[in-house]
Amino acid sequence: MTPLKKIAIVMSEKDNIAIAKKNIKKGTTLKYLNDTIKTSDFIPQGHRFALKNIKTGEAVRQYGYIFGISKGIKKGQTIGRENIREYMINYEKAIDEIFKNKTKNSSKKNISGKTFLGYKRSDGRIGTRNFFTIVPTSLCASDVAAKIAGAFDNDKSLKKKYKNIDGFVAATHTEGCGCNDGDIIDRVLLTLKNTITHPNVGGAIVIDLGCEKTNRTVVQKYLGNLKQYKKPIDFISIQDLGGTEKTIKKSKDLILKRLKKVNSIKRKNVSLKHLIIGTECGASDSFSGITANPLIGKTVDKIINCGGSAILSEIPEMIGAEINLIKRMASKEIAKKFINGMAYYKNLAKKLNVSMEGNFVPGNEKGGLVNSTLKSLGAILKGGETEIVDFLDYAELIKKKGLNIMNGPGNDLESMTGIAASGANIILFSTGMGATEGNLTVPVIKISTRTETYKKIKDDIDFNAGQLIDGNISQEDLSNELLDMVIDVASGKKTRAEFWKKRSFQIWTAGKLSL
Numbered sequence: 001m002t003p004l005k006k007i008a009i010v011m012s013e014k015d016n017i018a019i020a021k022k023n024i025k026k027g028t029t030l031k032y033l034n035d036t037i038k039t040s041d042f043i044p045q046g047h048r049f050a051l052k053n054i055k056t057g058e059a060v061r062q063y064g065y066i067f068g069i070s071k072g073i074k075k076g077q078t079i080g081r082e083n084i085r086e087y088m089i090n091y092e093k094a095i096d097e098i099f100k101n102k103t104k105n106s107s108k109k110n111i112s113g114k115t116f117l118g119y120k121r122s123d124g125r126i127g128t129r130n131f132f133t134i135v136p137t138s139l140c141a142s143d144v145a146a147k148i149a150g151a152f153d154n155d156k157s158l159k160k161k162y163k164n165i166d167g168f169v170a171a172t173h174t175e176g177c178g179c180n181d182g183d184i185i186d187r188v189l190l191t192l193k194n195t196i197t198h199p200n201v202g203g204a205i206v207i208d209l210g211c212e213k214t215n216r217t218v219v220q221k222y223l224g225n226l227k228q229y230k231k232p233i234d235f236i237s238i239q240d241l242g243g244t245e246k247t248i249k250k251s252k253d254l255i256l257k258r259l260k261k262v263n264s265i266k267r268k269n270v271s272l273k274h275l276i277i278g279t280e281c282g283a284s285d286s287f288s289g290i291t292a293n294p295l296i297g298k299t300v301d302k303i304i305n306c307g308g309s310a311i312l313s314e315i316p317e318m319i320g321a322e323i324n325l326i327k328r329m330a331s332k333e334i335a336k337k338f339i340n341g342m343a344y345y346k347n348l349a350k351k352l353n354v355s356m357e358g359n360f361v362p363g364n365e366k367g368g369l370v371n372s373t374l375k376s377l378g379a380i381l382k383g384g385e386t387e388i389v390d391f392l393d394y395a396e397l398i399k400k401k402g403l404n405i406m407n408g409p410g411n412d413l414e415s416m417t418g419i420a421a422s423g424a425n426i427i428l429f430s431t432g433m434g435a436t437e438g439n440l441t442v443p444v445i446k447i448s449t450r451t452e453t454y455k456k457i458k459d460d461i462d463f464n465a466g467q468l469i470d471g472n473i474s475q476e477d478l479s480n481e482l483l484d485m486v487i488d489v490a491s492g493k494k495t496r497a498e499f500w501k502k503r504s505f506q507i508w509t510a511g512k513l514s515l
Helices: 091-100 139-153 156-161 183-196 216-223 244-263 288-304 322-326 332-351 362-366 372-383 412-421 451-456 475-490
Strands: 017-020 029-032 035-038 048-050 059-062 065-070 115-120 131-136 167-170 201-208 233-237 268-271 276-282 309-312 388-392 403-406 426-431 444-448
Touching: 017 059, 065 372, 091 322, 091 332, 115 475, 131 139, 131 183, 131 244, 139 167, 139 201, 139 244, 183 201, 183 216, 183 412, 201 216, 201 244, 216 233, 233 244, 276 288, 276 372, 276 412, 288 309, 288 372, 288 426, 288 444, 288 475, 309 372, 322 332, 322 372, 332 388, 412 426, 426 475, 444 451, 444 475
Parallel strands: 131 167, 131 201, 201 233, 276 309, 276 426, 309 403, 388 403, 426 444
Antiparallel strands: 017 048, 029 035, 059 065, 115 268
């Protein structure tokens, strides 16, 4: 008879299911508490099985939370889509009851005294990198921007001369023209503005074609008085200059004049209160919500308790877990903003005739996730346990210290672009099967959920949360190790995505109608 804890995990004493750490043969007898469980199926690694008989209509729980309703499940049987049905709660009706007796969170900050080496900007914000960014105002100028950035970023002599500049990057994207006005254009303008003015950007040159909706005049007006940003920001136009060749030459001349100023800043010791952690998950598996996501959440809590902030996004990966988040919100007003944000997303999906279930992909089910609610319960663990202080629109600049939720998609690249624009200066990214992308200007720490994934694509992974399954280290100790890595990366250590120059920048395009 095998002790269950050797080959499976139970996340909460309230749970009636366990997760297989490794493949479990049919007919395996397990010892759990004062009971024995004989598996009636072959249970693949990452899949779930019942700890007891779960009657028809009874709740099926993980993390102590309901993720489905049983259709009739026997003890030792695998949990799958065929033997549970969805469980949904009307969280909108529950708000009044939640906030009627809610007391103010009086937890004290635990200022650790730890610091990192960051770039202090004139507005008081802190950069973890110092990039010169070439920003096309639309898809029509993106190719030219990429050519300019490539020429500078591959020039070794410039890197030797300007050692405080981390690189030259192009914010190439597919937006800005050929679409309807309104939310789409507003989102592009806000994302571009908050990318240009981000503390990880020391200088920028903005390039338009000349006739697009988001042309130079529109973007410059949206930015307002450029002097307020106290960094070099130049504008040029391809049509005005007479084409690609002249634009590239003019851009190079302008950039070379700006590099001395961009390079003049130096890293200084600053408090962890200046860290804003973006959280992301991609290519999730059954262990995302068991190892990497809870580990990120614990590390986020430590940074928030040092006075820092974090951003949790991916709205489709909150469906089914809404009530858990609402209970943590600082006020009823924030809860209403959250509900309105969820409604916006759901209504948009309805208009586009797509299902919110589309975020639950075949790879998720293959990896052991049973439904989108279970995926959501695991995904929100990246946000830790602290109070939720605000709900932001996509790419909206963070205003309050603590944990913020941003209205954004589940798509990794679009989500990270919005999180970075909202002010994140480092991103913690969990991956089960192995996502490899990074972000344009914000360092991304990739965290594998399993040791197998870490070993398989080690060149793309920075940290292995699979050690928690291996049983050699506690979550507390591993979180301290991850925090140390965050400090090192924030201070300049390159991540694997940075090593490979994975510089993704994709603006959320939901609702776009090409014209």
